[in-house]
Amino acid sequence: MGHQPEKSSLNLQTGTAVVFQILLLIHTCTGQSEDLDPSQSIRAMVGDDITLPCSLKPPKDASQTTVEWGRLDLMPRFVHVWHEGQEHLVDQNRAYKGRASVSAGQLKHGDASLRISDVRLTDNGRYRCYVPKDQTENYVYLLVGSVSSPEIRLAGLDEGSSGVMLDCSSGTWWPEPELLWLDAEGHVLSAGPTETTRGSDGLLAVSSRVTVQKSPNNTITCRIHQKDLKQSRETHVHVPDDFFVVRSSCSVSISFSVLFCCLFLVSASVLVWRQRHLSKKKETTKTTEEERELMRVEQKLQDDDLKSRIRELEKKLTIQMMEAQNDADEFNKKIKDFQEETEKEAKQNKNKEIKTGSDLTLKEIVREHNAKLGERKKGYDKILLDIQKMIREKKENQNQVEWKEEKRENRQEEMKK
Structure with a gap:
C-alpha cells in the first residue's frame, strides 16, 4: 500500500507527457497565422550566435505555458519546446541539440525569443514561434550565409x-x-x-x-x-x-619593315637617277667619247660600291632577324613554362598572392627579355644610321655628277660660239 502513491505519480507524469504530445500534434495545423514581415528576416553568418525574436502581445508571463519553436520543413519539426517552466526536448530535432534555447527570465516578461548558437548552413529556413494556449504563431526567416575574402x-x-x-x-x-x-x-x-x-x-x-x-x-x-x-x-x-611586355615578334616586324623600306628607297633613288642620267646622255650628242667613257667608269664604280654595301646590310639584317626570332621563341617558351608552373601550384592550393616567388621568376624572365630587346634595338639603330649615311653619300654623288654634266654642257655651248 505504501508504494501505490509513487506508481500513481508515475502514471500521472506519463499520462501528462502523452497528452502534451497529442496536444502538440493537434495544434500543428491550427493557430492564427501571421504573414512573414520583411523586417522579420534575420541574416547571420556561419558560426554566429543569433536570436530569433518572438514576443507575446500584450506582454505577459509565459514561463508556465507552452512555447514551441519549430521548422515545418524538418522531421521532427521541433527546434525547441518550453513547457510549464522547463525545456521539453524529447522530440527535439537532433541538429539543434545543445544549440537552441530560450531565457526563462525573459519568458516572465513575455519574450519567447529563440537563441541559436554556432549557426550552420543547414539552419537556413523559416521558423515558427507557436503558443498553443493563445493559438498564436509568429514566423521568422533565418538567412544563413557564408563569405570569404577573395x-x-x-x-x-x-x-x-x-x-x-x-x-x-x-x-x-x-x-x-x-x-x-x-x-x-x-x-x-x-x-x-x-x-x-x-x-x-x-x-x-x-x-x-x-x-x-x-x-x-x-x-x-x-x-x-x-x-x-x-x-x-x-x-x-x-x-x-x-x-607588361610588348610582343617581340611585333617589334621585330616593325623594325625590319622600316629598314627594308629604307633599302628600297636607296635602290629606287639609284634607278631614278640612272634613268635621268641616261636620258640626258641621249640628248647630249656632242659629248666627247672620252668624257662618256669616263662617266661610265665612274658610274660603274659607284654602282658596284653601292651594291656591295647593300649586300652587306642585307646580310646584317638577316643575322639580326634570325637572332631576334630565336630570342622570341626562347621568351615564349619561358612564358609557357611559367604559366604551366603557376597553374600546377594553383591546383595544389599553394600561395596564390600576386607577390610570390613565382612572380619574381616572371620578373627575371621579362627583365632578361627587355635587355635583349635593348641590344637588338642598338643593332637596328646602327644599320639605320648606315642606310642614312648611304642615302646622303648617294645624293652628294648625284649632285656632283649633275654639276659636272652641267659644266660640260656650258663648255660645249661656249665652244659653239
Whole structure:
C-alpha cells in the first residue's frame, strides 16, 4: 500500500507527457497565422550566435505555458519546446541539440525569443514561434550565409597582347555571389565568365579570370558581392610595369619593315637617277667619247660600291632577324613554362598572392627579355644610321655628277660660239 502513491505519480507524469504530445500534434495545423514581415528576416553568418525574436502581445508571463519553436520543413519539426517552466526536448530535432534555447527570465516578461548558437548552413529556413494556449504563431526567416575574402594570383601573360592575366577566387560563399573586376577608377572590366563549384560542405567556390592592359595606375580590384546578405569582400592588387611586355615578334616586324623600306628607297633613288642620267646622255650628242667613257667608269664604280654595301646590310639584317626570332621563341617558351608552373601550384592550393616567388621568376624572365630587346634595338639603330649615311653619300654623288654634266654642257655651248 505504501508504494501505490509513487506508481500513481508515475502514471500521472506519463499520462501528462502523452497528452502534451497529442496536444502538440493537434495544434500543428491550427493557430492564427501571421504573414512573414520583411523586417522579420534575420541574416547571420556561419558560426554566429543569433536570436530569433518572438514576443507575446500584450506582454505577459509565459514561463508556465507552452512555447514551441519549430521548422515545418524538418522531421521532427521541433527546434525547441518550453513547457510549464522547463525545456521539453524529447522530440527535439537532433541538429539543434545543445544549440537552441530560450531565457526563462525573459519568458516572465513575455519574450519567447529563440537563441541559436554556432549557426550552420543547414539552419537556413523559416521558423515558427507557436503558443498553443493563445493559438498564436509568429514566423521568422533565418538567412544563413557564408563569405570569404577573395585572393588574386598571377595567371601569366596573354599570348595575343601585352596584357597580364589575373585569377580571382574565393572558396566559401552562400548564397551564390556576383564577382566583378574593377580598375583603379572603379570601372567594371570585361572578364571571362564566373565559374562556380559546390564543395562537400555545401558552400560555393567562385573564380574568374581577367586580362588587364598597362595603365597609369595598374591597380586592379576583385570584388565579390552577395545582395541578399548585403555583404561584399574585395582584394586589391598592383601589377608592376615590368609585367607588361610588348610582343617581340611585333617589334621585330616593325623594325625590319622600316629598314627594308629604307633599302628600297636607296635602290629606287639609284634607278631614278640612272634613268635621268641616261636620258640626258641621249640628248647630249656632242659629248666627247672620252668624257662618256669616263662617266661610265665612274658610274660603274659607284654602282658596284653601292651594291656591295647593300649586300652587306642585307646580310646584317638577316643575322639580326634570325637572332631576334630565336630570342622570341626562347621568351615564349619561358612564358609557357611559367604559366604551366603557376597553374600546377594553383591546383595544389599553394600561395596564390600576386607577390610570390613565382612572380619574381616572371620578373627575371621579362627583365632578361627587355635587355635583349635593348641590344637588338642598338643593332637596328646602327644599320639605320648606315642606310642614312648611304642615302646622303648617294645624293652628294648625284649632285656632283649633275654639276659636272652641267659644266660640260656650258663648255660645249661656249665652244659653239
